[in-house]
Amino acid sequence: MNRTLIILIVLAAAGVALSLATGPMGWNAPHRVIMYLRLPRILLAITAGASLAVSGCVLQSVLRNPLATPYTLGISAGAGVTAGFIILSGISLPIFLVYLSGTAGALLASTLTWFLAGRGQRDPSGLILAGVTVNLLGASVLLLIEYMSPASRLVEIIRWMMGDLAVAGYRRVLFLLPFLVAGMVPALLKTGTLNQFLTGTEIAESRGVNTVRERFLLLVAAAILAGGAVGAVGPIGFVGLIVPHTMRRLVGGDYRKLLPLSALGGAVLMLWADIFSRVVISPAELPIGVILSLLGGPFFLYLLIKKPRL
Amino acid sequence: MPELIFQNFSAGYSADTTAVSGVSMKIAGGSVTAVIGPNGSGKSTLLKGIMSFPGVYSSGSVTLDSLDIHSMNRNERAVRIAYLPQSPPVPAGLTAIETVLLGRFPHRSAWSGDSSGDVKIALDALEMVGATHLADKFTDEISGGENRLVNLAAVLSQRTEVILLDEPGSSLDYGHAAQLWELLSKLAEQGIIILATTHRIEMSGNAFDKVLLLSEGRSLAFGEPENVFLSGDLLSSVYKTPMKVRRSSPEGSWIVFPGGAE
Numbered sequence A: 001m002n003r004t005l006i007i008l009i010v011l012a013a014a015g016v017a018l019s020l021a022t023g024p025m026g027w028n029a030p031h032r033v034i035m036y037l038r039l040p041r042i043l044l045a046i047t048a049g050a051s052l053a054v055s056g057c058v059l060q061s062v063l064r065n066p067l068a069t070p071y072t073l074g075i076s077a078g079a080g081v082t083a084g085f086i087i088l089s090g091i092s093l094p095i096f097l098v099y100l101s102g103t104a105g106a107l108l109a110s111t112l113t114w115f116l117a118g119r120g121q122r123d124p125s126g127l128i129l130a131g132v133t134v135n136l137l138g139a140s141v142l143l144l145i146e147y148m149s150p151a152s153r154l155v156e157i158i159r160w161m162m163g164d165l166a167v168a169g170y171r172r173v174l175f176l177l178p179f180l181v182a183g184m185v186p187a188l189l190k191t192g193t194l195n196q197f198l199t200g201t202e203i204a205e206s207r208g209v210n211t212v213r214e215r216f217l218l219l220v221a222a223a224i225l226a227g228g229a230v231g232a233v234g235p236i237g238f239v240g241l242i243v244p245h246t247m248r249r250l251v252g253g254d255y256r257k258l259l260p261l262s263a264l265g266g267a268v269l270m271l272w273a274d275i276f277s278r279v280v281i282s283p284a285e286l287p288i289g290v291i292l293s294l295l296g297g298p299f300f301l302y303l304l305i306k307k308p309r310l
Numbered sequence B: 001m002p003e004l005i006f007q008n009f010s011a012g013y014s015a016d017t018t019a020v021s022g023v024s025m026k027i028a029g030g031s032v033t034a035v036i037g038p039n040g041s042g043k044s045t046l047l048k049g050i051m052s053f054p055g056v057y058s059s060g061s062v063t064l065d066s067l068d069i070h071s072m073n074r075n076e077r078a079v080r081i082a083y084l085p086q087s088p089p090v091p092a093g094l095t096a097i098e099t100v101l102l103g104r105f106p107h108r109s110a111w112s113g114d115s116s117g118d119v120k121i122a123l124d125a126l127e128m129v130g131a132t133h134l135a136d137k138f139t140d141e142i143s144g145g146e147n148r149l150v151n152l153a154a155v156l157s158q159r160t161e162v163i164l165l166d167e168p169g170s171s172l173d174y175g176h177a178a179q180l181w182e183l184l185s186k187l188a189e190q191g192i193i194i195l196a197t198t199h200r201i202e203m204s205g206n207a208f209d210k211v212l213l214l215s216e217g218r219s220l221a222f223g224e225p226e227n228v229f230l231s232g233d234l235l236s237s238v239y240k241t242p243m244k245v246r247r248s249s250p251e252g253s254w255i256v257f258p259g260g261a262e
Helices: A002-021 A031-062 A075-089 A095-116 A124-148 A151-161 A171-189 A191-197 A201-206 A211-233 A238-251 A255-279 A288-306 B043-051 B074-078 B096-107 B116-128 B144-157 B174-189 B225-229 B234-239
Strands: B003-012 B020-028 B032-036 B057-064 B081-084 B162-166 B193-197 B210-215 B218-223 B243-247 B254-258
Touching: A002 A031, A002 A238, A002 A255, A031 A171, A031 A191, A031 A211, A031 A238, A031 A255, A075 A095, A075 A124, A075 A151, A075 A211, A095 A124, A095 A171, A095 A211, A124 A151, A171 A191, A171 A211, A171 A255, A191 A201, A191 A211, A191 A255, A191 B096, A201 A211, A201 B043, A201 B081, A238 A255, A238 A288, A255 A288, B003 B043, B020 B043, B020 B193, B020 B210, B032 B043, B032 B174, B043 B057, B043 B081, B043 B162, B043 B193, B074 B081, B074 B096, B081 B144, B096 B116, B096 B144, B116 B144, B144 B162, B144 B174, B174 B193, B210 B225, B210 B234, B218 B225, B218 B234, B225 B234, B234 B243
Parallel strands: B020 B218, B032 B193, B032 B210, B081 B162, B162 B193
Antiparallel strands: B003 B020, B003 B057, B210 B218, B243 B254
C-alpha cells in the first residue's frame, strides 16, 4: 500500500506541475493565465476525478458488482436529458444553474432508479436492473432531443456528453465542492460498512449492519458525488470503473485503504488525462472523455487479462 | 450457560405465508443441534427468521437468556449470535485473514483499524479450522471448500454465544467435514450453542446432541438423535424413501442408508 501511495503522490505532484506548465509559453505564461485558467482546471480535474472514482468504488461494494459505475444508477442518462433539453431549448441560464441542471438530472435519475427497484429491501440485482432501465430510457429521450435539435445545438449536446474541463476562474470548482464534501465524508466514515457489504447482505446484517438504511445512505452519497461531478464536467464515467478496479489490484479490497486511494487515483487519472487532452493536438484540445476511454480502455483490458498484484 | 428458547416460532417471506412454523424447543449452551429435513422443508428459513433478515417475516418468539432476540438492536445481537449462510459471496480482493477479521466488526467502530487483539483472535480462528496456511491467500484464488473454512473462521472470530450455520459441511471433503463437526463439538463444550442445518447426517459423525426434524415447513420432532432417528419409520415417511439409520457403535457415528439397502 505504501508503495502505491508514494507512486500516486509523485504522479499527482508531477501532474500538477506539468499541468501548470502546459499551454502557450509554458511556465512563462502570464500569472493570470496560470491562476485563472490552469490552476482552476487542475483543481477541477482533481475534485471531479476523486468524486467519480469514489462514487464507483462505493457502488461496486453496495451493489456487489465489479462492473458497477456511477452510470449504473442512471446518472449519465439523467444528466444527458436535462442538459440536452436546456441546450435544445436555448434558454439562457446563469452558469450555476446550467451546472445544476446536469446534477439535477443525475440525481433525479438515481431517485427514479431507487423507486423502480421496488419497495422493501431493494437488493443489488433489483437496483442494477432498474438502473439499466433508467439509462436506456434516458438514452432514448436524449436521442429524441438530439433528433429534434438543429445542427448547431446538436453539436453542442454531443460535445457536452464528451466531458469538458476547460474553465476560466473557480466557479465550476466551487460548484462541485459542496457535492464532494457531502458525498465523500459519509463514504470515508463508512469504509468498515462497505467492507461488510462485500460479504453479502445476510452476513453484513448478522454483524450488525442495517443493510437497508446503510445501502440507501451510501447510494445517496455515490449519487451526490457523481451527480456533482457530471454537472461540473459532463458525463465522464470511465473513471468510476477503472480506478477502483486498478486500486483493488494494487492495494487489495479493504475499503479502509481502497476508498481513500481510489480518491487519489481518480484525481491522478483525471489530471493526466487532461494533460494528454491538451497536448495531443495542441494548441487545440481533445475531449477528456475520449482521452480517458482511449487510454483507459486498453489499460483496463490489460488489468483484467493479466491480473497483476503487488 | 446460555439458553435459547423457541416458542411457536414461525418464519416466511411474506406476512401471510410461512415457510416454517410451529417450532418450539429449548436449546442449552454446550450442545450441537442439527436441523434436518428434505429440501424446501424450511431449514434455512428457520435460521433467517431467527436473524430477522430484511424481507423475512416471523412470529412467535426466540429468547436468548430470557431476552427476546428480536427486541435486541442489531449490534447487541451481533455480539451474541453469529450466522453463516449456505453460500456467501467471495469478497473481491481480500485475503483470508482480512476476511476473517471482518468478523470482528461488531466489536469495534465502523472505521477503526484492526487491533493486535483482533488479529490474534482472527489467527486463532484460522488455526481452529485448520486453515492457517491460507491466511495470506486471496479468497478469490482458493477453492470453494477452503473459502468455507475461512468463512467459518470469520464466524468464530465474532466470538458469540450462539452460532447458526446453514449447511456448514457442504462443499467440504470427508476430512474437512469430519474436522468441522469435531470442531463444532469442541466449541459446544465451551458452552456455545450451535444450531446447524445439514443434509448429511452421516457426515457429522456423532457430533450433534439434539435433532430438529422439519418436513414441509412444520416441526415434526425435536429431541435426542436416537429418539428422532429410531422412532418407527419417521425418516422414511419424511424423505419419501425407505431409510435405515443406525449407529456404528453405541456411542459411534450415525450411518444412513437411503433407499433402504444396507
